Amino acid sequence: MSFQDILLAIIVRIPAVLLAISGHEAAHGWMAYKRGDPTAKLLGRITLNPVKHFDLIGMLSMLLVGFGWAKPVPFNPRNFKKYRLDTALVALAGPISNFIMAAIALFVYFACRAVLGFFLVSGAAAQIISILLEMILMICFLNISLGVFNLIPIPPLDGSKVLFSFLPARAFNFILNYERYGFLILVIVLFTGILDVPINMLMNWVYQLLYNVVIWPFTLLGLL
DSSP, X not given: XXXXXXXXXXXXXXXXXXXXXXXXXXXXXXXHHHTTOOHHHHTTOSSOOHHHHOOHHHHHHHHHHSOOXXXXXXXXXXXXXXXXXXXXXXXXXXXXXXXXXXXXXXXXXXXXXXXXXXXXXXXXXXXHHHXXXXXXXXXXXXXXHHHHHHTSSSTTXXXXXXXXXXXXXXXXXXXXXXXXXXXXXXXXXXXXXTTHHHHHHHHHHHHHHHHHHHHHHHHHTTOO
């Protein structure tokens, strides 16, 4: 790839990254608020404003290598009525929000294609439209990737909080003592690639599921 191609690929990813991480973190804060903890709301973190969730290193990492992070939304589980259940719901809210955003992006993509099918576009306009459609698809794919990745049951990812919430008390307390080693385990998993195949399979399954849900109204109306 030329430098121009690399630069264009990064530019296309920027809106997708900002939306994905902002929606993910805002969903955590919103669910925590709904379950009784106002911490995120008081800090102004229930918002899609990327400035509130921005972490420079995490952002650059996500843009360049596809793995990154935002500034975590704080919450106080002492405010929850059902500590384990509410913690699991707060954790799940992030990935679920990513899947919802992916579905919306996919719907917008096919809607744009359906509308553009009635027009003859060429030249610079066609190139701009092509880039915009690529951005929309990137929003879909990156949200699926972030949602699936965060479901991995390794600390500090959301999947670990969901899993731990359903473990027996003894196992839960045992794992908490070793939770600090989770990030090291996660780094090893990422660099060895031992979970690449199952992660890719799950991403493909989620995409196919969303595709089947989103495409049927367009197919029914004969727009695609």
